[in-house]
Amino acid sequence: MFTGIIEELGKVRGISRQGNITLLTVEADKVLEGSKTGDSIAVNGVCLTVVKKDRNALSFEVMAQTLNLTGLGSLGVSDRVNLERSLKLGDRISGHFVLGHIDCTGVIRKKGFVGENLVFEISSPPGFMKFIIPKGSVALDGISLTVAEKKTNCFNVCIIPHTLKNTTLSFKGPSDRLNIEFDILAKTACQNSPL
Numbered sequence: 004m005f006t007g008i009i010e011e012l013g014k015v016r017g018i019s020r021q022g023n024i025t026l027l028t029v030e031a032d033k034v035l036e037g038s039k040t041g042d043s044i045a046v047n048g049v050c051l052t053v054v055k056k057d058r059n060a061l062s063f064e065v066m067a068q069t070l071n072l073t074g075l076g077s078l079g080v081s082d083r084v085n086l087e088r089s090l091k092l093g094d095r096i097s098g099h100f101v102l103g104h105i106d107c108t109g110v111i112r113k114k115g116f117v118g119e120n121l122v123f124e125i126s127s128p129p130g131f132m133k134f135i136i137p138k139g140s141v142a143l144d145g146i147s148l149t150v151a152e153k154k155t156n157c158f159n160v161c162i163i164p165h166t167l168k169n170t171t172l173s174f175k176g177p178s179d180r181l182n183i184e185f186d187i188l189a190k191t192a193c194q195n196s197p198l
């Protein structure tokens with residue numbers, strides 16, 4: 004489990020496909036501290052298991068299904084990725100509960116300023132908008148964000164300068180895909196609703 008508070012930007016060092024498994028190697032610094040084989044790390048919001056650790060990188064085995072259902076399949080060498088280590092008991096939860104299980108991908112429709120706020124408008128596939136709650140939480144590429152506005156088939160999030168500077172959102176623009184994980188509380192409420 005994660006919080007959606009990105010610890011650092013990593014850099015893809017290698018992608019090696021072997022049958023249905025892809026070995027993804029990511030250069031890191033901060034998330035290397037205390038990490039070991041078998042640990043869970045969120046890479047652009049996708050919970051992956053460390054299979055190898057060296058002096059400045061972590062490697063993960065990624066199944067074909069994960070590549071197809073998330074934005075990880077479009078990564079290339081030198082691409083930047085959001086990294087977060089899993090929660091430890093007693094840690095502060097500064098974002099919201101993020102499982103690292105991507106529900107779908109969305110596309111950035113617009114990126115621009117509304118007044119003094121940087122706003123991203125994100126499309127969501129049909130059937131998923133029921134999980135979007137205004138002022139609720141959503142994880143985009145693993146980043147815990149607050150829904151600013153809900154529309155018919157898209158939603159807006161406002162980005163503070165700190166988040167823009169310290170996540171991959173600074174590299175993203177219209178037509179780019181993002182991994183979306185809807186808030187587990189919203190999904191649970193929708194499943195338990197009599198409607």
